Amino acid sequence: MSDPTSPNAASTSPVVGTARVKRGMAEMLKGGVIMDVVTPEQAKIAEDAGAVAVMALERVPADIRAQGGVSRMSDPDMIDGIIEAVSIPVMAKARIGHFVEAQVLQALGVDYVDESEVLTPADYANHIDKWAFTVPFVCGATNLGEALRRITEGAAMIRSKGEAGTGDVSNATTHMRRIRQEIRRLQNLPADELYVAAKELQAPYELVKEVAEAGKLPVVLFTAGGIATPADAAMMMQLGAEGVFVGSGIFKSGNPAQRAAAIVKATTFHDDPDVLAKVSRGLGEAMVGINVDDIPVPHRLAERGW
Amino acid sequence: MSGAARGPAPVIGVLALQGDVREHLTALTGAGAQARPVRRRAELDAVDGLVIPGGESTTISKLVDIFELREPIDKRIAAGMPVYGSCAGMIMLAGEVLDGRPDQRGFDGIEMTVRRNAFGRQVDSFEAPVEIVGVDGPALHAVFIRAPWVERVGAGVEVLGTVTDGPAAGRIVAVRQGNLLATSFHPELTGDLRLHRYFVDLTRAVA
Numbered sequence: 001m002s003d004p005t006s007p008n009a010a011s012t013s014p015v016v017g018t019a020r021v022k023r024g025m026a027e028m029l030k031g032g033v034i035m036d037v038v039t040p041e042q043a044k045i046a047e048d049a050g051a052v053a054v055m056a057l058e059r060v061p062a063d064i065r066a067q068g069g070v071s072r073m074s075d076p077d078m079i080d081g082i083i084e085a086v087s088i089p090v091m092a093k094a095r096i097g098h099f100v101e102a103q104v105l106q107a108l109g110v111d112y113v114d115e116s117e118v119l120t121p122a123d124y125a126n127h128i129d130k131w132a133f134t135v136p137f138v139c140g141a142t143n144l145g146e147a148l149r150r151i152t153e154g155a156a157m158i159r160s161k162g163e164a165g166t167g168d169v170s171n172a173t174t175h176m177r178r179i180r181q182e183i184r185r186l187q188n189l190p191a192d193e194l195y196v197a198a199k200e201l202q203a204p205y206e207l208v209k210e211v212a213e214a215g216k217l218p219v220v221l222f223t224a225g226g227i228a229t230p231a232d233a234a235m236m237m238q239l240g241a242e243g244v245f246v247g248s249g250i251f252k253s254g255n256p257a258q259r260a261a262a263i264v265k266a267t268t269f270h271d272d273p274d275v276l277a278k279v280s281r282g283l284g285e286a287m288v289g290i291n292v293d294d295i296p297v298p299h300r301l302a303e304r305g306w
Numbered sequence: 307m308s309g310a311a312r313g314p315a316p317v318i319g320v321l322a323l324q325g326d327v328r329e330h331l332t333a334l335t336g337a338g339a340q341a342r343p344v345r346r347r348a349e350l351d352a353v354d355g356l357v358i359p360g361g362e363s364t365t366i367s368k369l370v371d372i373f374e375l376r377e378p379i380d381k382r383i384a385a386g387m388p389v390y391g392s393c394a395g396m397i398m399l400a401g402e403v404l405d406g407r408p409d410q411r412g413f414d415g416i417e418m419t420v421r422r423n424a425f426g427r428q429v430d431s432f433e434a435p436v437e438i439v440g441v442d443g444p445a446l447h448a449v450f451i452r453a454p455w456v457e458r459v460g461a462g463v464e465v466l467g468t469v470t471d472g473p474a475a476g477r478i479v480a481v482r483q484g485n486l487l488a489t490s491f492h493p494e495l496t497g498d499l500r501l502h503r504y505f506v507d508l509t510r511a512v513a
Binding site for chain 1: 323326327360361405407422430432450451452471473492
């Protein structure tokens with residue numbers, strides 16, 4: 001791919017909204033935990049616990065799932081309240097394809113927009129043209145093709161989808177393993193088979209070639225959807241996630257502050273079982289959770305987006 | 307010039323609690339150092355110099371305390387260990403931080419006052435060229451991401467670079483005090499190794 005990160009070299013004036021500052025922002029979040037919050041108080045608890053960012057939304061996925069109905073971008077007053085409450089980056093969700101919700105979030109000054117399957121999609125054909133924005137976007141993916149299509153549309157960060165609001169980590173592992181496996185497969189293909197690989201992945205050849213050569217996505221890859229314990233977070237890191245989104249897992253548990261801090265520590269020391277054993281003690285009840293298998297397929301959030 | 311031609315490769319750690327650790331490890335290796343992540347006391351004891359990467363300074367500050375690295379790093383700094391901090395790392399090296407969390411603390415580092423997220427939110431993050439004293443060649447292409455700037459420096463602090471253009475023109479974004487080096491921006495994201503070479507040379511001279 002031609003370098004989309006290179007601004008006009010002759011100019012000395014500052015350039016905003018480049019691919020490099022968008023992707024770079026996600027690089028700075030690596031090794032960290034991003035927590036869903038619905039009030040300024042929860043945002044403070046998350047920041048106190050060592051979150052690298054918070055995701056402002058009206059209802060956590062477990063409640064969206066329980067209450068049903070159409071789920072939309074949060075009230076700007078609520079997002080303002082959270083931006084006021086914390087000094088760490090604030091992310092917020094827009095519906096898939098809802099570019100005006102994204103315009104509103106950018107105007108509010110959020111640091112990252114999550115074009116999210118957790119909300120009800122606004123467009124069943126098109127995702128948002130994310131190149132058109134100064135604010136960077138994170139998007140979900142269940143496989144490599146989906147991740148590459150989102151990057152083609154301008155996503156500066158990818159998260160594996162998992163199944164949000166369940167506390168069941170099984171889909172997070174499935175999606176992370178699949179993405180990593182498909183990258184390894186590309187690495188092992190002879191150059192002349194990458195053209196067909198691109199066709200199968202429904203992604204641009206140049207991007208497929210770039211991934212085959214680098215052995216990784218050109219943007220940061222986090223995990224999400226069903227992470228409820230320090231061990232869940234550490235497992236996802238060992239499987240190749242570069243950081244963790246925790247949604248309902250914290251504020252639907254018995255002791256959110258303590259659990260949040262434990263998940264932060266477990267993410268940093270994800271490869272040290274002694275630390276993991278220590279931080280896993282005495283956390284109280286984890287969120288109750290739902291088995292993904294018990295959710296009828298049409299109600300699975302990971303099926304949204306394509 | 308290769309590192310080997312100037313003497314043995316110094317061992318430089320990257321504080322690996324959170325942030326863009328991999329980018330710094332890659333840049334340091336390219337600049338002729340033996341680079342390794344540091345998360346534990348024993349790992350710290352084995353390095354000649356330390357890089358504090360970009361990341362979230364509130365998170366890094368918290369993890370430094372939780373995993374008991376504050377005192378050992380302060381002691382190494384007092385004993386002259388070279389340290390380079392980029393962005394969050396600059397905040398961690400600042401004697402005083404504005405717009406931080408009340409419980410946020412840096413190391414006993416550079417006599418300076420740093421304002422966190424000084425340039426604004428992510429939509430204000432930018433790229434611009436910055437000339438650095440002691441780095442030859444064209445201006446560095448500097449990447450600023452929710453970056454801090456330096457508001458005041460003490461008598462012993464050398465200003466190495468400022469923003470030249472735009473609304474923040476004149477702001478201090480690179481400083482050095484003795485063996486401590488800090489930048490508001492992220493040379494590790496650009497593939498330009500000159501600033502990392504500067505730090506590797508500094509560490510080699512001390513080691």
